[in-house]
Amino acid sequence: MDTSDLADLVPGLMASHPKHAWVVMSGRHGGEDLIVEIHPALAPERRAQVQVFRGAEVYFMDFAGHSSKDFAYEDEDRPEALQGRIELAVRATLGPTRVVLERAGDVIVRSVMVIDPDGPAPDQDMIVTRPVPRVAARLRGQEVTREVLEFPAIKQ
Structure with missing residues (x-):
């Protein structure tokens, strides 16, 4: 599983967050980092970014200067790691x-x-x-x- 496979999962993972807007900035092609920007539709200034390095083992979530990471070394763990970073981004942007x-x-x-x-x-x-x-x-x-x-x- 590479970043383009993970990029294909983003629409399904974001479907449970209809009050958020999101865009896949990169990662749809093999060899690119996956970068997803997420923000509440009512507060576009509250942007979080989820990034998966092209090796698909390191997962980051950045919000307001805070950067948090997770790791997934096996293919079966990667969708869960991506989902965890997305969930954290959604919760962080909604506040408090x-x-x-x-x-x-x-x-x-x-x-x-x-x-x-x-x-x-x-x-x-x-x-x-x-x-x-x-x-x-x-x-x-x-x-x-x-x-x-x-x-x-x-x-x-």
Whole structure:
């Protein structure tokens, strides 16, 4: 199974999310990364991107500076990994979602995304994206800045 096979699955996976708009940006041809942009139809500025590298083993979801990844090494696991990234993108874009970005200079060194942060069961996804620059910044006494982005729930 390659990225073009996964691209063929996107319409079926997005069918259960009729309030979202989406487009396959690349990946319909063999040897390309699969890139899918997803956003709520009522809030086109809340874009998430799902990317599958051309080897079809690494799956990313990016939203508001937060990048989350999953892996699938066997063909039978790949549709599920893609579905998981799409589901995460849909939930993140609908909100309520909190994204916390920590930067050393212009480099994001850590990010946390929490879906439904004040709800009964918040779903947290934390990534230390660049541990070496983070440690190096702290050793050099460089300030690591923190930015909190709040995305309220979209009333559909």
